[in-house]
Amino acid sequence: MRKIFICLFLVIVLIFINLVIKNPVGLYDEKYSIFIHRLPLEKYFVVDSVGFILGLRKFVSDIAWIQLLQYYGGSAPEEHCCSEGICFTEDVCHAEDYFEHITKIQPGKYKRFIDYCRRVVILDPLYSYVYFYGVGSLAWNLERPDEALELVDIGLRNLEFQKEDANSDYWELVKYQQAIYYKLGGKYLEMIDKLKEIVDAGKAPNMVKAILANLYKKYGRYEEALLIWEELLLSGDPEYVERAKKQILQLKKLIEQKI
Incomplete structure (x- = not known):
């Protein structure tokens, strides 16, 4: 038993050294031919490393x-978040509806969002929903x-074995x-048409x-937005x-005014 713990400790140390010098971890996924690169979020290093070592990558990816x-x-x-010179904690100053911001444009915020996405797909390279959700958000x-294109590139590399299936992720x-x-x-009209194609395919996240x-x-296509x-x-x-309830009421009024 002592030898097992010593071996486990040595493996963790070797992975840590690789992370510090920013080299690939050196673990290789034979099933999908994917090299596991440096873990992107340092604060989750222990949990993620344990996931790799104990073969619990899928479980840890769900947590991620x-x-x-x-x-x-x-x-x-x-x-x-400050008022009159006093700064509050994150949950106190979070006055906006918890979910509503997800559908709003917020340039410059959530700077480590791509790292959170990368962390999940390093643990589970075939987690397609994360690519769709992450790319859409970014x-x-x-x-x-x-950054969205960077995440696309990661996904296309990991899912390349699906290329022969025209309906694949x-x-x-x-x-x-x-x-x-x-x-x-x-080319915003073409962009909208492509997004419609994505939504119609049935795999798009609600976001x-x-x-x-x-x-x-935004482009006055209220009926389509309402649907x-x-x-x-x-x-x-x-x-x-x-948010859907609010938008439905607004869109119905806009449609009436349009008529």
Whole structure:
């Protein structure tokens, strides 16, 4: 038993050394031919390392996903909330509706969002939903399309073995890539059409559907926006139910005024 603990300790030390010098960890996933690169979030190093060593990567990746949602669902950690010279803790100053901000444009916030995404897909490279959710958030809510494309590239490398299947997540991720390039090129109508194609495929997170609904509203396509918000309301997703109710009322008024 003592020898086992010594070996485990030595493995952890070797991984730590690799992390410090910013080299690949040196673990190799034979099943998917993926090298495991330096873990992106130092504070989760112990948990993530244990996941690798004990073969619990999928379990730890689910925990990492929840932590990503907690990070993105709360106030941006880099923000400070002060009133009359007094600064408050994150939960006290978080006066905005907990979920509503997820569908708003917030450039410059949540600076480590991509690291949270990278952490999940390092643990589970086939966690496609994280690519879709992360890319959508980075490209349209956080206004960091360069980081979104970086995450796309990671996903395409990890999902490359799916290329022969036209309905695979690999090609779904390519659609996100195309939509981002349309955005960068100022081709917003083409971008909207590509996002519609993504939503119609049935794999899009509700957050991406909300992004498309907001874009429809922005360009005066109220009926199409209304259909999406009605769908989100029926989904029962607690992140969107209340916001869907508000948007439905607003859109119905706008449609009446339009007539």
